[in-house]
Amino acid sequence: MLDVFKVADGFIRHIKQAYADDIAIAAYYGSYAQGTATKRSDLDLFFIPATDRGYQASLQFIIDDVGFDFWPISWERAERMASFQEPTTTIISDCKLLYVRSDADLARFMKLREMTSAMQAEGQEQLMIQKAESELEKVYSHMYRMTRDSAAESLTVIRIEAHSVLTKALQSLALLNGTFYTKGFGRNTEQICRLPLKPDRLLGLMSTIMKSDSNAEMMQACEELVSAAGQLILEQKARYNTTPAYETRMKGFYEELKAVLNKIIAACEANDYDTAYFAAIHVQEEIAHFIAYAETGQWQSSLVSTSIIQQVYIRSGLPELIACLNPDDLAPLQRATEQLSYRLEQLLKTKGVAINRFSGIEQFESYLKNKEEHSM
CATH class of the missing domain: 1.20.120 (Four Helix Bundle (Hemerythrin (Met), subunit A))
Incomplete structure (x- = not known):
């Protein structure tokens, strides 16, 4: 039976002679690291290059019909592994070190393991x-x-x-x-x-x-x-839903959305169905997601069905724009958009959301001046 560690020892000697300054870490993982290897097991090897030249140490080879792959992992990828961004966290967490260039490299590597442990700790x-x-x-x-x-x-x-x-x-x-x-x-x-x-x-x-x-x-x-x-x-x-907080989570939402609502109305007046189509669906979907966020404190993902998200919108009593889409008659959509603009503003106000609405430039400038004075 091939002694894979003799192979590893020979490779480490090669690193020390040819790449001593170019490789930060060399290690093995998998069945040999976990004590479950069989006679057909290969030795899973990886290294972290310290320089661009270090990548040249990568080598794939076969000895006695056993395959070996000495492959490079950048520090950045090692961090992704350690932080659960890749499904190979065990490579960093459970590997056995064969070569370390310096104490600084070892400290950096151990911080990766600390990162894995921290992300599994209570509160994460x-x-x-x-x-x-x-x-x-x-x-x-x-x-x-x-x-x-x-x-x-x-x-x-x-x-x-x-x-x-x-x-x-x-x-x-x-x-x-x-x-x-x-x-x-x-x-x-x-x-x-x-x-x-x-x-x-x-x-x-x-x-x-x-x-x-x-x-x-x-x-x-x-x-x-x-x-x-x-x-x-x-x-x-x-389990981590929070109490509704419209006044903070919806702050500025209506003011930003107002431009899109006006775009829909203008498109209806110009009989521009294409613009109305894209804007109307975007608006109704956006409002539904924001209301759900205001009520739970969490953004809804694609795991939540569209029908459930839209039920949030319908329960709010807002007019449905999407149902009014008709390329042959945009008048119903225009009326629904005008109603939506009014009802949404009233809904947010009843929920404690302050709307920055000004009757003219003078009032707006007065608001800015007052804001400036309070920030000093």
């Missing part, structure tokens, strides 16, 4: 939920590719997309639980099973996605997994 739950949310949102491009023409797609294509959905959903669940996988997919089932927050049917859905030879079954399992993971994220996110 919201940040990790946000990361879980962002990770799960990545599945939608794969879901689209699966559903676009699933009947015509081969089993291979669907399995590739389903694999991407599965790995991203599992990574999202790890983040939701404030942790990272210490083993690669396929070897981390035990850790997945230990996650406190996970869908009830997670293992069954994983089995279907991984083993089914039916496109329809895989797609259905992916949809159920994404839906269940998304619901878990939203439930955890809701």
Whole structure:
């Protein structure tokens, strides 16, 4: 059996002789670092270059049919890994150091590990939920590719997309639980099973996605997994909802929106449906999101269905602009926009939002002067 550490020792000697000033850190990770290696295991090696020349030390080779990949990670990427921005946090957190150029390099590396620990500490739950949310949102491009023409797609294509959905959903669940996988997919089932927050049917859905030879079954399992993971994220996110605060969260919103409302009215008067179309949908969607933010203190993500967001708008009693879109008659849209402009201002005022509305330039200049005096 090949002694992989003799290979590593030889490579480290090469670094010391040829790249002593160009490589900051060299380390290994994976099965040998975790004590789970087999006779077929390779030694996973990486290094952090200290100079541009250091990147030249990268080398891929095979000895006794065992593959080795000595690959570079920049300090910037190492930081992304340590801060859960990439699903390879374990590489930084659990690796074993083989070479350190200086005490300063070691201190910098240990700060990366401290960063990982800090992000898992109490008080960072919201940040990790946000990361879980962002990770799960990545599945939608794969879901689209699966559903676009699933009947015509081969089993291979669907399995590739389903694999991407599965790995991203599992990574999202790890983040939701404030942790990272210490083993690669396929070897981390035990850790997945230990996650406190996970869908009830997670293992069954994983089995279907991984083993089914039916496109329809895989797609259905992916949809159920994404839906269940998304619901878990939203439930955890809701724990951090705050009390409504219109007066601070909606400050300046109406004044900024007024220009777009006027644009819709002008487009209707000019019979310019294209401009009215884009502006009207933007306005109604924007108002719905801001009202939801004013009431909960959190921005709604793509995990929340459009219908739920629009229910927030409808409950506010504001006229629907989108329903009034008609290329043959813009008069209803103009009336609805005029009503919206008035009702939204009144709604915000009743919620304690101060609206900066001036009757003319003199009043505006007086306001500026008064503001200036109070800032001194």
